[in-house]
Amino acid sequence: EVQLVESGGGLVQPGGSLRLSCAASGFTFGSSLMYWVRQAPGKGLEWVATISLRGGTTYYAGSVKGRFTISRDNAKNTLYLQLNSLKTEDTAMYYCARDSAGNLRGQGTQVTVSS
Numbered sequence: 001e002v003q004l005v006e007s008g009g010g011l012v013q014p015g016g017s018l019r020l021s022c023a024a025s026g027f028t029f030g031s032s033l034m035y036w037v038r039q040a041p042g043k044g045l046e047w048v049a050t051i052s053l054r055g056g057t058t059y060y061a062g063s064v065k066g067r068f069t070i071s072r073d074n075a076k077n078t079l080y081l082q083l084n085s086l087k088t089e090d091t092a093m094y095y096c097a098r099d100s101a102g103n104l105r106g107q108g109t110q111v112t113v114s115s
Contacts, residue, residue, distance in 0.1 A: 001025075001026045002025070002026035002027050002098075002104070003023075003024070003025045003026050003106070004022055004023075004024055004095075004096050004097070004098070004104075004105060004106030005022065005023045005024075005106055005107070006020060006021070006022045006094065006095060006096055006106045006107065006108055006109040007020070007021050007022075007023075007109055008020040008021050008109055009094060009109030009110045009111045009112075010110075010111070010112070011112045011114065012086055012111070012112070012113055013086075013113070013114070013115050014086060014087060014088055014113055014114075014115055015085060015086065016086050016113070017082070017083060017084045017085075017086065018082075018083045018086070018111060019080060019081070019082050019083070020036075020080065020081040020082075020083065020094055020096075020109055020111075021078055021079070021080055022034075022036075022078065022079040022080070022081075022096030022106060023077065023078055024077045024078065024079065024096070025077060027098070029072075029074060029077040030053065030054075030074035030077075031053060032053070032098055033050060033051070033052065033053065033098075034050070034051050034070075034072060034079045034096065034097070034098065035047065035048075035049065035050050035051075035096070035097045035098070035099065035100050035102070036048040036049045036068075036070060036079075036081045036094060036095070036096055036097070037094075037095050037097050037100070037101075037102035037105065038090075038092035038093065038094045038095065038111075039092055039093050039095070039102075039108075040089075040091060040092040041091070041092075045095075045101065045102040046061065046092075047061055047100050047101075047102070048060070048061050048064055048068065048070075048081070048094070049061065049064065049068060049070040049081065050070070050100065051070045051071065051072055051079070054074070055071060055072045055074075058070050063089075064090075067083070067084050067085045067086075068081060068082065068083050068084070069081070069082040069084075070082075079096050081094065081096075083111065086111075086113045087113060088113050088114060089113075090111060090113050091111060091112050091113050091114070092110075092111060093108040093109070093110050093111075094108060094109055094110075094111055095107075095108045
């Protein structure tokens, strides 16, 4: 059974940081492109970042580029997203996913940015 389990979300003030993790199982993690997507309240899913098989190549949405960093540890079957300089508009449920549309995603972890 394929499982993606996110963790690390929480409440943080604007300008703060969080590190999200995603534990993967049930498929060959090291052979899969991986993605982070998010869904803000009342909005659709938004692609955030993509990482290549070995982590050497990454892509980011313009709204997070320079503030977020996607990474992976294939030995631990774990995907990460470092969130820095958080803004209120980053408030959303964050999901790791096996596709850029977020159709194959975990249950999510909530990030709330508020003063």
